[in-house]
Amino acid sequence: MTAILSVNRAQKKFSGLVAVNDVSFDVREGELLGLIGPNGSGKTTMLNLISGALRPSAGEIRLKDERISGHSAHHIARQGVARTFQLVRILPSMTAEENVMAGAVFARNRLWGADAHGLARKLLARVGLDGRADMPVASMTYIDQKRIELARALASDPRVLLLDEWLAGLNPTELQIGIALIDDLRREGRTIIMVEHVMDAIRTLCDRCVVMNTGTKIAEGDVAKVLSEPEVVRAYLGDDDDA
Incomplete structure (x- = not known):
């Protein structure tokens, strides 16, 4: 391999x-x-x-063939390369969807507008947060904030x-x-x-x-x-x- x-x-x-x-x-x-x-x-x-x-x-x-260090x-x-952190790092003033969209906007294959919205909602559902796209992340539980962070990392298609x-x-x-x-x-x-x-x-x-x-x-x-x-x-x- x-x-x-x-x-x-x-x-x-x-x-x-x-x-x-x-x-x-x-x-x-x-x-x-x-x-x-x-x-x-x-x-x-x-x-x-x-x-x-x-x-x-x-x-x-x-x-692969590129030195990244x-x-x-x-x-x-x-x-x-995408990551999550020991202590959850979220964007507290934003919604769940906006947090995930941030991962898509700054990814290697950058997405904007409707494409970024669509991917964010798909990934929220993927991590078990379907229907909570408009919730402010500051009011979410710890595990849900972890899910947001994971979805944001996945949005970059790492x-x-x-x-x-x-x-x-x-x-x-x-x-x-x-x-x-x-x-x-x-x-x-x-x-x-x-x-x-x-x-x-x-x-x-x-x-x-x-x-x-x-x-x-x-x-x-x-x-x-x-x-x-x-x-x-x-x-x-x-x-x-x-x-």
């Missing part, structure tokens, strides 16, 4: 702190890759490097979709709804990188996973095999003699 995204020896330093240290991995077209690890392991920083929110200190990131976030978005703990903060019922929605996107053939702490979601959804700890990659491969590796278990649970 062809790699659509390649991370090659990426590094990010913040003064004396190395948040991402010489990390490499490929993402295959149509794959859902889990990016996991304990808190502070560098996962979100890696998504920030891919999306252009941060520039790498060293290494490179390529989308070092470019601005809006350039990378127009090349086909080649690679980055989900940063999209399932975080959901109750058990909402969590099952969220897992089913991501599974539907996977079955559509979308390429997704998912940062997530919910292991049930990782086991259910991911084709492969990359495990990071203290900024480095410590494992990569089949989900069940990787999660059983001693170094991964230690990263999450600590050594038996730790006090």
